[in-house]
Amino acid sequence: MTLTVDQLDTDVLIVGGGLAGLRAAIAAAEGGVRVMIACKRKAGRSGNTLVAEGGIAVGSPNVDPEDSIEQHVADTLASGKDLCDPILSRMLAENSEKEVFGLTRFGVVLGRDKSGNLLRGQPPGHTKRRSLRAESDHLPKNARGQSITIPLLKFAENLGVTLLDRTPILRLLSRDGAIESALAMDEEKERYLVIHAKAVIIAAGGAGQMFSLTNNTADITGDSYALALDAGADLRDMEFPQFYPNWGISPFRSTISSVMMGEGAVFRNKNQERFMPSYYPEAKDMATRDQTSLAIFQEVQAGRGVEGGVYLDASGVDREVLEVKFHHLTEAMRRLNLEFGKDPVIVTPVVHHYMGGISVNRHLESGVHGLFAAGEACGGTHGANRLSGNAFSECIVFGALSGAAATEYARGREMPRPAGKESIAAMLPSLAFQEEGPDIADLRREMREINWKKNGIIRTEESLLAG
Known part of the structure; x- marks a missing residue:
């Protein structure tokens, strides 16, 4: 079958x-330029x-009176093992209050308690109660x-x-070091599209599906990184996947918010x-995600695990807090x-996020002129480990900033x-049919297993090279 090209x-x-792409689209459209979103599945719903x-x-005293931008930056850098790009980390913290509260003009409703106060939490790694969320109990x-995504959409x-x-x-x-166009596949109309653009923002997420154990959706397959690399951009920190320790495997499979800790x-x-104090006497169960994942892994390896994980004991959480904050x-x-x-x-660690990504400057532009990045596609903000809540903040903040920067460039x-x-x-x-050759599904399965074993919770230079 020959496909048409438009x-x-x-x-x-x-x-x-997703969130970063939609926020970037709004910023660019409000800047007065023509904007197009190409989504592998459905925008706002995938x-x-x-x-x-x-x-x-x-990080703001308007959320926690004892908090500040400086403290948010400090917590982010400490969690990232001082491997963060300090400029990007500061951009995230300095713009989070304006952009997050600015979501309300799009129709996003922030979660509040019965008295009308913002629901705040303090996940592991944060020194203050700065974690907010959108009202989502109806979903x-x-x-x-x-x-968040439907109001933005x-x-x-x-x-x-x-x-x-x-x-x-x-x-x-x-061409000549500047972005020029994109080749796309319109699956519904069965045609190729050549899309010419003055500027491109990559906001297609991370690469969790490159690992055999992940809580990422099926469409998160490293597209952001492959597209950028093929276009001539540089990647950074790709040895840093993040493992989420609170992935529920029994009696149901679901992400359990680390805010609960x-x-x-x-x-x-x-x-x-209770084993965490023996690994991290000061932080205990409030240790960062990388530390907690390592401790759980070591407990399981020592034969003290349960069905490949450990128990999450929420008996110490106030019943009203459970019903309000963790109603689902x-x-x-x-x-x-x-x-x-x-x-x-029972919970166990799985791949959750990629700290690595496209190398960008303070304008969120890659080394290819006119090629920008936002959200998980962007590398450097989180260093070796990301704090809970910083991913959504990054999507919102860097989406807005990249949209404005791409508009100015265009x-x-x-x-x-x-x-x-x-x-x-x-x-x-090439669409030539090959009767012989490797099975793609088998190759993908093998690749995911290799990544989990060689670039897993415990990894070394030797294991990464072997992978």
């Missing part, structure tokens, strides 16, 4: 329709934003992120942003021993005729000229 053009093309717990870190537990559509759903970007093309939950091994979890347990905080819950550039037939032919992938 050509489109836009001022700013955004790759990815990707990791959809299933995330939704914590949003805001299924695997779609709570829509409490509607706002973007009202601004005239063009949406190309089920249209994965296959390649980004640059700040409310009094603790980890116990199969002997009901208490409801999930009730549906199984169990009670959260009394009946056992204003000063002419539209790349349409591609000729020969240029288009050179872009298209």
